Amino acid sequence: MENNNFEVQQAVSAAMAEQKKKKRKKRLIILGVIVLLIIIGIAIGSSGGNDEKETTTAAQVTVSQNDNNVSSDVEAEEDEKTDGTIGDYVCIVKKAKICKNWEGKDAVKITYYFTNNSKEAASFDIALSDEVYQDDIQLESTFISSDDDDWGVDVKIKPGKTKEVSKVYLLRDKKTDLEVEISELISFNDDKLVTTVKLEK
DSSP, rough: OOOHHHHHHHHHHHHHHHHHHHHHHHHHHHHHHHHHHHHHHHHHHHHHGGGOOOOEEEEEOOOOOOSSSSEEEEEOOOOOOOEETTTTEEEEEEEEEEEEEETOEEEEEEEEEEESSSOBBBBBHHHEEEEEEEETTTTEOOOOOOOOSOTTTOOOEEEEEEEEEEEEESSOSSOOOEEEEEESSOSSSSEEEEEEOOOOO
């Protein structure tokens, strides 16, 4: 009887050990597949970088250099190669305004026209990435004290619709030109739109 119990116990232990080996093998296979997918994703991303396209548009902004919040429309002289299209979206810099942020520091409010040409509703901040540089150093985004403005960056619009959206960036000075770079938030390439905003000297 004891021998039978011992044999049963050995058989159960052997079966459990075999099951653990199978589970470990299965985990290793799954882990290997995940690692392989990550490597493929990185390879695709890096190969897309070789086909980098940078589309430049020139924009002239004249802003008076007093403390008043004076804005003027951006007169964009678009390069023949672009109409503001980036992936499934269109983004055009329309105007800029020197202002004060909530702390009283010099800032610039940039207004974009954002068009959604994708198949689903999307907002500016989910679809696109915006970076503004002054003297080749990125400007931080900030807020102004007035809450009356419709920023619109997080408002979804349906396919084919256009919405005016605004963002405010902290200036380093009120004379050095700005360079606005727009790219897709999620993309396998390095395509971007670059607009130069000239401040009055």
